Amino acid sequence: MPYGDPVELQRRFAQKLMDDFSERDPEAARLLNEVSTPTLVMSKKILKERYAEVRRAFEGFNVYYAVKANDDEGVVETFASEGSGFEVASSSELEKVLRAGAGPERIISSNPVKPPEFVERCLEAGVDRFAVDSFAEVDKIARFRRRARVYVRLAVPNVGSDWPLSRKFGVGVDEAVEVLDYANRRGLVPYGITFHVGSQCNNLQNWFVAVKRAKEVWERAYRRGIKLQMLNAGGGIPARYTRESLSPTEIAAYLRGLLNKYFGIKTLELQIEPGRGLVAEAGVMVLSVIGRAERFGEKWIYVDAGVFHGLAEALGGIRYSFYSPKGHSSEYELFTIGGISCDSMDVVAEKVALPKDLEVGDRIFVLTAGAYTTVYASRFNGFEPPRVLLV
Ligand SMILES: Cc1ncc(COP(=O)(O)O)c(C=O)c1O
Structure with missing residues (x-):
């Protein structure tokens, strides 16, 4: 041939x-x-190996498995027993993670638009970290009168990602600052920034633009007296489907370089929430x-x-x-x-x-x-x- x-x-x-x-x-x-x-x-052995590989590559980051990628109870239990954190978007995902033995301190919710009953159930269970990207979402969470921590979802390029996630969620830099400021005024804790470069992302440039934008939001919030603590670099780690893909090590090395350049990463809480890259x-x-x-x-x-x-x-x-x-x-x-x-x-x-x-x-x-x-x-x-x- x-x-x-x-x-x-x-x-x-x-x-x-x-x-x-x-x-x-x-x-x-x-x-x-x-x-x-x-x-x-599904191979438990490969799940564990891949989790270990991502952990090693992203040393210094907290890893929250995005349960939506595969919510099988055994898969969730496997990651729970490896010590992973979890990103959940519904009460059903939350219950699975809690049943698997992960406590609320290991759970976050990054879907920027959540059903009110789900927010209530999270707060009841002690999960208090939520992504937001609108004033309405801040109002929804503030209604419960808890000092929940919120992180703003920034719109970033999803160029070349095979499964883009940029249309439905995310705000620009100006609005991100306003949303954080509003959350502060509504009695919530402005906690950090998140973005998603698109699922199955093989384009490092997306992370570059995302980190630069995040830095801008961070500084502008600071000038308004808002001290953020956390940067969540989302998902996007690709898998091999019909060709080779970027490895977690390559992405992490690139990201770390950016964070060193644009942020003082020692004082920063870093998170990722991979789905596909852990289970595919x-x-x-x-x-x-x-x-x-x-x-x-x-x-x-x-x-x-x-x-x-x-x-x-x-x-x-x-x-x-x-x-x-x-x-x-x-x-x-x-x-x-x-x-x-x-x-x-x-x-x-x-x-x-x-x-x-x-x-x-x-x-x-x-x-x-x-x-x-x-x-x-x-x-x-x-x-x-x-x-x-x-x-
Ligand atoms: C908020 C959020 N976090 C994480 C993920 C996981 O992304 P990926 O499977 O690309 O790692 C998704 C995917 O849709 C998402 O919407």
Whole structure:
């Protein structure tokens, strides 16, 4: 095959991801050929290794796992027993984290717009750190008359991030200062600043602009007599899907350089709240082929999950690698992969290199599937979401 051939490139990268997974957790890899489908197999060993890697890279930062990425109880318990903190956005996520044994001092909530009942439940449980990015949110929290700590969500560029998060949340520098000032006047504690460079971020420049903007807010707040304590650098740590990605070590080294330049980091409380970067590569979703067809010259296979059943990110910016355990000796060609539902939007991927001789009943592994998959799954068309098996 000539170098650069799309079939060969895909096949090689999928093989590499599969080999890595099998080497790191042979027992989890063995199960991929045995479990019923659809199942998301999560490796506890890889979760722990990845947590340790992120911890080491981000030494000096408190790590809060963003539970939304994968809220499986076993996953939450695994991180709790490793000593992680947690970022939660709903009462259900909060209860899971509390049940896993993490106390309120290890929990923050960074969704800038929260249901009032959730804020109340957090305060009752002793969780008192909340992101805000509007005056209305400050009012919502202030109503409870506790000295809750609030940190403002700053809008920052999400350029090149495969899953941008910049449209719905965040304020500019001027408004960020006003929101913090207002929180102070409403009896809350202006605690710090947060931003999110976009999920699956491979562009270091986003962190650069974010830290510079944060510094500006920090100084302008200081001039108004507001002494902030904390900087939260959000999520964004990428995983390997169809190509190599920035490692936690590379991001942390770059970020540390910025913080040294723009902030005196010794006096600063630093936080990160990674989701995808902690769980994505620890999961493989095992599917079965349920159909095959050729339409207008395009070869299709159909699988027993889909964009409504765990692979929603395929509708946006995420492209998965697919691996066929029967593939070693087969010739490959390009397929479109359709999901299980009747909806014609339910197309998981196009131009995917898979063995020519795939048949109904064969297995397909979706690699790097531990983040934002089962948490998004619905019961559309009466099909159950993939189950999660943590081993
Ligand atoms: C507030 C907040 N924090 C953290 C995360 C986790 O981001 P990532 O999965 O990119 O690490 C998200 C993702 O949506 C988020 O909205």
